[in-house]
Amino acid sequence: MRYEVTEDLITGNALIDSEHRQLFDAINNLLDACAQGKGRDKIHETVTFLNSYVIKHFGDEERLQVSAKYPAYESHHTFHEGYKRNLAQVTATLEKDGPSIQALGALNQAAGVLVSHIRTEDKKLARFLKEGK
Numbered sequence: 737m738r739y740e741v742t743e744d745l746i747t748g749n750a751l752i753d754s755e756h757r758q759l760f761d762a763i764n765n766l767l768d769a770c771a772q773g774k775g776r777d778k779i780h781e782t783v784t785f786l787n788s789y790v791i792k793h794f795g796d797e798e799r800l801q802v803s804a805k806y807p808a809y810e811s812h813h814t815f816h817e818g819y820k821r822n823l824a825q826v827t828a829t830l831e832k833d834g835p836s837i838q839a840l841g842a843l844n845q846a847a848g849v850l851v852s853h854i855r856t857e858d859k860k861l862a863r864f865l866k867e868g869k
């Protein structure tokens with residue numbers, strides 16, 4: 737399956753939405769590399785990009801939150817920190833063991849967590865940035 741920013745995942749904040757698209761592209765590229773048996777170099781390259789893009793994106797979201805004095809910043813930040821740690825672990829396992837069923841399952845699970853975070857928390861954030869509530 738491919739991950740995409742469907743209608744229900746659009747937050748309405750142009751920066752956040754464009755970064756979510758890039759993030760999903762990065763996940764899809766990694767999944768493609770695994771599915772096509774691209775080998776360790778390509779998997780390493782896509783894993784590295786995905787982890788660094790997640791860090792960039794969360795950092796951008798948090799900067800927006802801080803400058804808007806977003807009241808739910810702490811919990812959103814805590815989620816981001818945990819997510820980065822989990823993704824790093826999941827992708828390290830994937831690099832170590834190769835694209836096993838388990839490693840791919842964990843990656844898809846991480847992608848699913850991101851999807852529901854976008855659908856709830858990031859939409860809330862975008863609404864606050866736009867309307868101040």
Ligand SMILES: [Fe+2]
Nearest residue numbers: 797853857858
């Ligand atoms: Fe977020």
